[in-house]
Amino acid sequence: MGLRKTACAALVYAVWTGALSAAPVHAYFDLVGHQGLQAAGDSLEFESGDLTLSATGHLLNDDGSIGDIRRIGQYGYETAWDWSSHSWTVQGGGLGVTTGHRDSHQVDSRKGDEVIKLSFNKTVTIERLYFSLVDWDDDFAFSVVDGEDAGAFYPHVDIVGEGYGYYDFHQDWTGTMFGIGAANSTCHKRGKTYSCDNWDNFKLKGVKVSYDDISPVPLPAAGWMLIAAIGGMGLMRRRK
Incomplete structure (x- = not known):
């Protein structure tokens, strides 16, 4: 259970940080x-x-x-x-x-x-x-x-x-x-x-x-990242 929570947290963090972009x-x-x-x-x-x-x-x-x-x-x-x-x-x-x-x-x-x-x-x-x-x-x-x-x-x-x-x-x-x-x-x-x-x-x-x-990042890009994260979470649960 702890591993699943850790993986989920990592995916959410990836979505959050990936949705931000630093441009000069x-x-x-x-x-x-x-x-x-x-x-x-x-x-x-x-x-x-x-x-x-x-x-x-x-x-x-x-x-x-x-x-x-x-x-x-x-x-x-x-x-x-x-x-x-x-x-x-x-x-x-x-x-x-x-x-x-x-x-x-x-x-x-x-x-x-x-x-x-x-x-x-x-x-x-x-x-x-x-x-x-x-x-x-x-x-x-x-x-x-x-x-x-x-x-x-x-x-x-x-x-x-x-x-x-x-x-x-x-x-x-x-x-x-x-x-x-x-x-x-x-x-x-x-x-x-x-x-x-x-x-x-x-x-x-x-x-x-x-x-x-x-x-x-514009909403469409952030949306695709969120979908990918949710899919990854589902795949991990299915394997378990």
């Missing part, structure tokens, strides 16, 4: 918009299907952990004069962080290394970042955050491109929280200007991630 889902979040600068501590919320993203502004600690809260903003594209082509061009757009009075709306190091914390409602693998207002020598800092502590930290990652740039991750960085920040140490003020070595400043334009979606 790719999600892209466009971070360009016109919500403007938020109050200190407020977040910007984004959705892609059942995946949600919350973005907040902070300062970046030396060890890569997320530090004090700062104001985050969302901005649209801007028309600016391009001195290299001597024409008006469309630039910018994306998320930036503002620290104090007269600070820019970009992610920079003018008054401390600024960072955007990306928090997801489920575990994701980060695949690509998109940037705007990128100079030829801009880097960014990347951290994978485990709770309130830094799980991994890379302070100088090269952004590919100029103007609009991107970065592809070549290994699986998986988690629910990431930090994208300025890679430079804090700039120092000299008189009315700031002195910075390789001053990194940009806006975060978009982020692409993937995650596993556990969903049921």
Whole structure:
């Protein structure tokens, strides 16, 4: 009797697990918009299907952990004069962080290394970042955050491109929280200007991630599996 119950339980489990399928889902979040600068501590919320993203502004600690809260903003594209082509061009757009009075709306190091914390409602693998207002020598800092502590930290990652740039991750960085920040140490003020070595400043334009979606197999497939399981149970009883 015990053997029969064990076999039946195994068949039911096979039907149940077989009726579920894990498929990778790719999600892209466009971070360009016109919500403007938020109050200190407020977040910007984004959705892609059942995946949600919350973005907040902070300062970046030396060890890569997320530090004090700062104001985050969302901005649209801007028309600016391009001195290299001597024409008006469309630039910018994306998320930036503002620290104090007269600070820019970009992610920079003018008054401390600024960072955007990306928090997801489920575990994701980060695949690509998109940037705007990128100079030829801009880097960014990347951290994978485990709770309130830094799980991994890379302070100088090269952004590919100029103007609009991107970065592809070549290994699986998986988690629910990431930090994208300025890679430079804090700039120092000299008189009315700031002195910075390789001053990194940009806006975060978009982020692409993937995650596993556990969903049921369509009913016909699950039904055939159930029929096969019941048939197997009947055959075992007949042999006994």
